[in-house]
Amino acid sequence: MSELRSFDERYATALADPDVRGGLTAFQRGWRDSRDAAIADLEAQEGRSFDELRAELAAIKDGVLADWEHHLDSFTDNATAAGAEVVRVATPGEANALITARMQAAGADLMVKGKSMVSEEIGLNGHLEAAGIPPVETDLGEWILQLAAETPSHLVMPAIHKRKEVIAELFERVLKRPFPPDDIDRMVKVARTELRERFLASSVGLSGANALIAEGGSIMLVCNEGNNRMSVALPKLHVVTAGIEKLIPTYADAMKQVRLLGRSATGQPITVYTNFLTGPRPGQEQLIILLDNGRTAMAEDPDVAAALRCIRCGACADVCPPYGVVGGHAFGHVYTGAIGLVNTSFHHGIEAAAGPQSLCVSCGACATVCPVDIPLPVQILEVRENVARAGEAGNAGRVTRLALRAFQHPRLVDLGMRAVGVATTPVRRGGVTALPSALTARGPLAERIGWRTPPAVPPRPARDTLRRGRLEEPPRLADQPLAGRKVQLFLQCVSDRMAPDIPIAAAKLLRAAGAQVTVPRDQHCCGLPAYDSGEQDTAKSMVRQTMEALADGADVVTPASSCLAMLGHDAPYLLRDDLAEVERAQELAGRTYDLISYLTSGPGRLPAGSLDDGDRTPVTVHRFCQASNTLGRTDAIEAFLRDVAGVPVVPLPEASECCGFGGSTSVRNPELSAGILDRKLGCVDQTASSVLITDNPGCILHLRGGVHASGREVEVLHLAEYLVRRLPGATASPQER
Amino acid sequence: MSSAVTQTGAGADGAQRTLLRTKVEAAASTYQEVAGWEEVAAHAASLGQRVAIAPSLHAALPSLAAMLEGHGRTVVVPGEDDPAADVADVPVAIVAGAMAVAETGSVLVSEHELRDRVVTMLCQRLLQVVAADDVVDRLEDAAAWLAPRGGQAGFASLMTGPSRTADIERSLTIGVQGPDEVDVLVLTGADAAAEESTS
Ligand code: SF4
Numbered sequence: 001m002s003e004l005r006s007f008d009e010r011y012a013t014a015l016a017d018p019d020v021r022g023g024l025t026a027f028q029r030g031w032r033d034s035r036d037a038a039i040a041d042l043e044a045q046e047g048r049s050f051d052e053l054r055a056e057l058a059a060i061k062d063g064v065l066a067d068w069e070h071h072l073d074s075f076t077d078n079a080t081a082a083g084a085e086v087v088r089v090a091t092p093g094e095a096n097a098l099i100t101a102r103m104q105a106a107g108a109d110l111m112v113k114g115k116s117m118v119s120e121e122i123g124l125n126g127h128l129e130a131a132g133i134p135p136v137e138t139d140l141g142e143w144i145l146q147l148a149a150e151t152p153s154h155l156v157m158p159a160i161h162k163r164k165e166v167i168a169e170l171f172e173r174v175l176k177r178p179f180p181p182d183d184i185d186r187m188v189k190v191a192r193t194e195l196r197e198r199f200l201a202s203s204v205g206l207s208g209a210n211a212l213i214a215e216g217g218s219i220m221l222v223c224n225e226g227n228n229r230m231s232v233a234l235p236k237l238h239v240v241t242a243g244i245e246k247l248i249p250t251y252a253d254a255m256k257q258v259r260l261l262g263r264s265a266t267g268q269p270i271t272v273y274t275n276f277l278t279g280p281r282p283g284q285e286q287l288i289i290l291l292d293n294g295r296t297a298m299a300e301d302p303d304v305a306a307a308l309r310c311i312r313c314g315a316c317a318d319v320c321p322p323y324g325v326v327g328g329h330a331f332g333h334v335y336t337g338a339i340g341l342v343n344t345s346f347h348h349g350i351e352a353a354a355g356p357q358s359l360c361v362s363c364g365a366c367a368t369v370c371p372v373d374i375p376l377p378v379q380i381l382e383v384r385e386n387v388a389r390a391g392e393a394g395n396a397g398r399v400t401r402l403a404l405r406a407f408q409h410p411r412l413v414d415l416g417m418r419a420v421g422v423a424t425t426p427v428r429r430g431g432v433t434a435l436p437s438a439l440t441a442r443g444p445l446a447e448r449i450g451w452r453t454p455p456a457v458p459p460r461p462a463r464d465t466l467r468r469g470r471l472e473e474p475p476r477l478a479d480q481p482l483a484g485r486k487v488q489l490f491l492q493c494v495s496d497r498m499a500p501d502i503p504i505a506a507a508k509l510l511r512a513a514g515a516q517v518t519v520p521r522d523q524h525c526c527g528l529p530a531y532d533s534g535e536q537d538t539a540k541s542m543v544r545q546t547m548e549a550l551a552d553g554a555d556v557v558t559p560a561s562s563c564l565a566m567l568g569h570d571a572p573y574l575l576r577d578d579l580a581e582v583e584r585a586q587e588l589a590g591r592t593y594d595l596i597s598y599l600t601s602g603p604g605r606l607p608a609g610s611l612d613d614g615d616r617t618p619v620t621v622h623r624f625c626q627a628s629n630t631l632g633r634t635d636a637i638e639a640f641l642r643d644v645a646g647v648p649v650v651p652l653p654e655a656s657e658c659c660g661f662g663g664s665t666s667v668r669n670p671e672l673s674a675g676i677l678d679r680k681l682g683c684v685d686q687t688a689s690s691v692l693i694t695d696n697p698g699c700i701l702h703l704r705g706g707v708h709a710s711g712r713e714v715e716v717l718h719l720a721e722y723l724v725r726r727l728p729g730a731t732a733s734p735q736e737r
Numbered sequence: 738m739s740s741a742v743t744q745t746g747a748g749a750d751g752a753q754r755t756l757l758r759t760k761v762e763a764a765a766s767t768y769q770e771v772a773g774w775e776e777v778a779a780h781a782a783s784l785g786q787r788v789a790i791a792p793s794l795h796a797a798l799p800s801l802a803a804m805l806e807g808h809g810r811t812v813v814v815p816g817e818d819d820p821a822a823d824v825a826d827v828p829v830a831i832v833a834g835a836m837a838v839a840e841t842g843s844v845l846v847s848e849h850e851l852r853d854r855v856v857t858m859l860c861q862r863l864l865q866v867v868a869a870d871d872v873v874d875r876l877e878d879a880a881a882w883l884a885p886r887g888g889q890a891g892f893a894s895l896m897t898g899p900s901r902t903a904d905i906e907r908s909l910t911i912g913v914q915g916p917d918e919v920d921v922l923v924l925t926g927a928d929a930a931a932e933e934s935t936s
Contacts, residue, residue, distance in 0.1 A: 023906065030907050045840070078888040140913060141904035157904060164906050188902055188910040195914070200821055216887020226858060226900035226915025233854045233892075234821065251880035251887070258876060269760075270841040270876075270897050272915070276883055279890035281851055 007330070007355025014326040015671050019163045024324045025679060027160050029654075031318040034267025035369070042263055051373075057260055058373040060253045061245075061309035064214075065299055071214040071247045072290070078217025082279025084286040088244070092122035095289050099124065099206075099239055100131045102287060106237055108133060108204045112195075114221070114228035115139040116208030117155060117312060118241040118291055120334050121347055124206075135206070136198045138227040140191045147174050153328030154336055156265045156314035161327040195227070205235035209242035210311070211257055212290075215250045218278040219288070222261065222271040229273055238280060240288040244295050245308040251276075257311055260371035264313035294346035303382040307342045309372035316366035316376055321658045322359045322665070325675035332356050338366035338376040345383050354387045359672055361662025362532045364629030377630070378573065384534030404535050407493075408542060410524040414461075417497045421459040428456040432708050451674040452666070452705035455498050462491050462500035466507055466519045473511075475728040477611075480514030482604050487515040488550055490567075490592070492560035493525040495697035495718075502697050505720035506559040506595050512727050513604050522549040528566040531574060533664050543571045547584055555603065556592040559720050561633075561696045564594040565626040594627070595720055596636050596695055599644075612646030614726040620652045620689035622680070622703070624696040628656035637695060637719055645726060650687040654679070661702035677706045684714060695719045753839045753872055754923065760842025764898030765911060766919040770869075772926035774801055777831065777866055780922065782808035784862055785828035789813040791848070791856045794833045794866075801831070820852035821859060830860035830916075834867040835882060835893070837921065840875050843895040844921060845882065854892070863916040865896065869925045 005013075014020050039050050046053060064071050076086040089095045103111065111128060113119065113135050125146075128135045137146040141159035145152060148170055152158030159167070168181040171190065179187055207228055211220040219240055221228055232238050248254050262268040280286035299305050317323045317337025328336030333344040333352045341360055345353035357380070366376040407413055427433050432453045465471060466489070487510050495502040507517045527542030546567065550556050558564060568589045575581040598604045619641060627633040638649045660666060660676030680703070684692055692707075692714050694700060703716045724730055754770070761768040771777055778801060781788045788810050790801055795814045802812040815823035824830065832853075834844035844865040848854045857863055873879070879895060886893075900915030911917060 027907050081888045082890045138914070139904070140902050144904070157907065159904055160907065162905075164908075167905055184905050184908050185910050187905060188913055192912075192914060199914075213887070215884065218883070218887060224900065225902045225904075225913035227913070229854070229858055229894070230914055233851055233858065251883045252877050255876035255880050266903065269763075270843060270895065272764075272896065272898050272900055274843070274895040274897075276891075276893045278887065278892070281849060281854070281890070281892060283851065 011326060011330040011355070011359075011669075014330040019166065020161050020327045021325050021675055023161065023163050024327055027157070028318055028324045031267065035263060035315065035318070038263035038267040038269060041269070042259060053256075053260060054371050054373045057256050057371060058306070058309055060248065060256065061372055062306070064247045064249060065305060065308060068244070068247070068299065071249060072244060074214040075212050075217055075247060078215070079279065079288060080217070082217050084217070084279045084288050086288045086290065088290045088292070090292045092291070092293055095122045095241065095291055096124055096127040098289060100127060100133070102237065102239070103128070103133050103204055104131070106203060108202075108237070110198065110202045111135040111204045111206055112199055112202040112231040112235065113137050113142070114205070114207040114223065114231045115142055115158070116206060116241050117335065118208055118243055119206060120152060121243075121293065122241070122291065124241070136195070136202070138195050138199070138231050139223075140188060140225060140227075143191060143195065144170065147171075151329070151334070152336070154314055154317055155312045161329065199230045199234050202235050204237045204239060205231035205233075206239045206241065207232050209240055209246050210261065211248045211254050212242055212246045213249075213251055213254050213276070214247055216278060218251070218276045220254050221275045221277060222258070222273065223275075224266075224268075224272045226273060229275060232275075232277060233281065236284055238284060238286045240286070242288070242290055244290045244292055245310070261311055261313055264315040264369065264371040294343075298343070298346050304342055304346070304379050306374050307339065307376075307379055309374055310339050310343070311372060312339075313371055315369040315371065319365040319369050321363060321365070321660065321676045321679070322361055322672055324679070325672050326359065330356065331359050338380065339374070342376065342379045342383055345386065350387060350390045353383060354390075357384050357387050357534075358668055359665065360384075361625075361658050361660065361665045361676070363625035363658035363662065365625065365656075365658070368629050381531060381534065385536045386534075388534035404530045404533055404538050407525065407529070408538055410522070413493070413497075413524070417457060417461065418459070421457045424457050425459065428458075431456055431704065433457070451670070451709055452677065452702065453708040454705060455701040457498055458500055460500070462496045462503040463519055465500060465504055466491075471504070471507065474508040475512060475730070476514070477512045477606070477727070479607050479610055481606060482510060483514035485515050485603060486554040487517050488552060488554050488556045489517050489519050490523055490526075490546075490550065490556050490558035490560075490563060491519065492558055492563050492697055494701070495560060499697050499701060499718075501721055502559050502700070502718045505718065505724040506557070508724050508727065509595070509599075509720055510557060510604065513599075513606065515604070518554075520549050520552070524549070526563040526566040527574075528562055528570070529664065531566065531570060536574065540574055543567075543574060543585065544581075547588055550588060553591070555598070556588070557595055557598045557604075558592070559595050559695065559697065559718060561594040561596075561624045561627040561631070562698060564592060564597075565630050567592045569630055594695065596640060597633070600636050600640055606644050608643045609646065610644050611723055611726040612644070613728065614645075616647055617691060618648040618650050618689055619691040619693050619722070620650045620684060620687040621655065622652060622659060622684075622692060622694040622699065623656040624694060624699055625656055625658040627696070637693065640719075641693065645723065650689050652687055653683040659699045659703055661698045666702060673702075677702065681706055681710065681712065685712075690714055691722070692716045693719055693722050750869070750872070753874060754869070757837055757839040757842060757872055757923070760839065761921045762842075764842045765901075766842070766898050766921050768921050768923070770923045770925050773924060774798065775804055777801070777864065777922055777924075778804035778808060780920070781805060781829050781831055781864055782810045785810075787811045787813055787827050787829070789815065789824045789827040789830040789856050789860055791830070791832040792850070792852050793848070794831060797833070815852040815855055817852060820855045824855050824859050827860050829862045829864065830856045831864045831866060832857055834865050834871070836871040836873050836879065837867040837923065838873055838876055838879055838895065841895070841897055842921075843879075843897040845879050845893055845895050847891065847893040849890065849892050857894075857896070858915060861916055862918040862920070864920045864922055866922045866924060869923050872923065
């Protein structure tokens with residue numbers, strides 16, 4: 001097995017391989033369909049929701065953590081009674097030395113391995129090779145990777161980054177006979193013939209463990225291929241490598257894990273083999289190595305302890321948009337996907353965690369599918385803060401940090417943005433900045449900037465237009481749910497400065513519904529960009545500034561759902577060290593809405609048909625990822641457009657998937673962001689709609705830039721921009737530039 | 738052994754077995770109900786010239802070998818010395834399950850010794866035989882079977898369908914290191930009781 005290369009190299013390799021993205025997108029889509037169907041079946045079978053079921057399993061795993069030593073002892077006692085030898089080790093070095101010594105003592109010259117992530121974690125293969133005892137991987141995917149001298153790119157589907165053509169070529173090269181790429185069956189069957197002799201000849205077999213059952217000292221080991229059963233049965237010595245977090249109290253608890261594991265991993269109700277091994281078979285020895293390697297430290301850190309619930313199903317990678325572009329070799333270290341962004345720093349050090357961290361777009365999708373309900377997005381941001389603190393993120397990190405710290409100062413931002421607005425007047429073209437084609441068409445910069453036309457910076461921010469008395473009185477709706485109600489408009493920094501039409505449209509709508517709209521002067525930025533970048537101190541100070549600016553007890557409405565994610569969801573957590581601040585944050589959260597919630601379920605609820613005058617061209621809707629994944633909003637915009645505006649809505653495939661904007665990701669890893677955007681725009685193409693509606697300004701600028709750069713004919717609009725066109729007496733396109 | 742579920746009457750049993758059939762078939766195994774071991778032997782005989790019997794089943798039900806021989810089949814019962822070699826090329830094998838779980842279509846097979854395990858690992862087509870009384874509803878029933886056996890050396894597997902992989906482009910392929918085909922046979926007749934002592 002090859003050593004892990006540097007992150008930059010892994011990232012560049014992944015981007016350069018067109019197969020990676022195409023294959024992974026297909027994989028993620030296929031997984032989603034089977035997983036969703038399997039979970040729906042389970043919910044029907046159990047008469048309980050996925051959330052209830054996963055909360056139950058999470059509580060079982062948390063219970064183990066609360067009384068870890070007791071469960072460890074009980075597992076050890078029972079396994080020992082059944083004839084196993086149980087050894088606890090603190091470091092990978094100890095584990096490797098122990099295994100190597102045992103093998104040498106037994107005179108073993110070959111090890112057959114079932115799939116074990118812990119063996120990858122400790123780098124066992126390299127050690128055995130150095131000791132002259134070659135290990136043979138027996139899981140088909142792992143075997144393919146061993147032949148290719150690669151590491152797994154997924155917890156469950158290790159070779160999913162490889163297309164069948166590549167595998168056929170590999171087999172031809174190594175096995176020296178032809179393999180037609182379309183004959184997958186033949187490629188699978190060759191594993192049986194090639195590996196059977198090894199199974200029979202090997203005196204040592206290694207496996208991982210999916211669970212360590214404390215009440216009986218049993219190892220639960222699942223597999224589909226049957227290779228694991230052979231590698232634990234045939235050799236004279238069976239070595240188990242497992243992390244100490246795999247403990248589960250009882251067999252009945254293990255069955256709850258079974259119900260969620262197969263469905264989350266591959267969409268199967270249960271794997272083909274779910275084996276319970278208690279001690280060695282007659283004539284065999286069993287050595288169980290329980291590895292710590294940072295797990296105790298995780299358990300002691302309340303910010304990440306819940307990550308020890310992980311059952312290694314891989315679901316958090318299967319829904320991850322950046323993973324879908326670059327795969328697990330870049331998105332992760334040894335452990336891939338969202339969980340890898342959390343546990344890598346504990347198992348392999350902060351340096352190993354830094355690179356992959358920068359790829360996460362904070363879309364929150366991972367948390368929606370994790371079968372043990374790990375708050376992955378929050379934990380990722382905790383680790384990111386540590387990474388930022390350790391200063392390991394390189395120059396890009398330093399630049400981001402300085403920019404974010406400067407961004408804290410409203411005066412500075414105000415002056416700077418106005419200056420940019422004036423300076424860029426000559427290249428401003430209808431909402432975008434026209435870059436010279438010499439820059440975007442080819443050359444070194446093309447790939448980094450050519451895929452998305454940058455937004456225009458207008459000379460005047462929205463706050464100027466919205467100053468009292470400047471905005472002409474808009475036409476009123478027949479229904480006035482907000483009559484006499486005061487609403488503070490939170491502009492959001494991005495739209496205030498770069499897309500003023502959005503908050504202006506929002507103000508008009510709210511006034512049309514009867515509200516008395518004010519724009520508090522001292523508002524600036526909710527702190528989300530800083531929080532997403534691991535700059536928690538900066539983020540906190542911006543939240544405080546915002547709480548101050550919005551202290552007047554009136555409703556707060558923002559056209560940016562991202563600010564609601566921050567003020568309504570993240571802020572109380574971020575300020576958790578100070579109870580008084582938590583209360584203030586909660587008080588603000590309780591009266592803060594994004595526009596769509598305000599108009600559908602909040603005080604501004606508009607009756608059906610209120611805005612049904614106007615264009616009826618079908619539209620499609622992108623659901624802002626954090627609104628879906630973090631705030632739990634589903635089809636509110638679609639329903640509103642249909643019922644209140646009377647417009648046909650064409651469902652957008654993968655509507656809740658991130659568009660690739662993802663805060664600083666699109667600046668730091670533009671190639672990745674471009675890949676995610678491409679998938680999103682491909683879905684928009686499928687709807688054949690010419691109007692794309694969504695409600696987060698960052699996404700809108702990003703999507704507009706992508707539409708413009710790719711020459712598509714799609715108008716990307718904020719919900720408010722779309723709706724003001726339907727106000728009585730509105731002209732078709734009232735926006736000022 | 739007897740199952741952890743109490744008898745709930747013929748109607749409930751019928752529904753349970755209907756569910757079992759659905760799940761067994763969903764896992765790409767076949768399902769059939771047979772009156773007794775003679776039918777099991779006849780089915781096995783129709784599938785190949787040589788038939789392996791798991792040693793633990795052979796010990797509990799020696800007459801099964803005679804039934805197969807009556808069909809002119811060669812019976813293989815793997816021995817202690819080199820059990821893997823004994824069954825290497827045997828196309829059909831018979832094993833008795835301790836229970837079948839309707840929820841998942843799984844058969845729980847207890848096979849501590851290597852010579853039992855080679856039968857389910859190495860043969861191409863595997864017949865898993867379970868008494869109707871040992872059909873249970875839920876995975877927890879399997880847990881209830883396992884729990885009292887904790888702390889004692891043992892090996893039991895919930896087997897659900899033939900071995901498979903999707904490691905290449907997520908394309909489902911049946912038959913990797915384990916059997917290519919699995920038949921679940923539920924014994925409904927009176928001599929189902931004879932099987933009780935085997936598991
Ligand atoms: S973190 Fe959750 S979703 Fe990810 S591998 Fe672990 S259990 Fe699965």
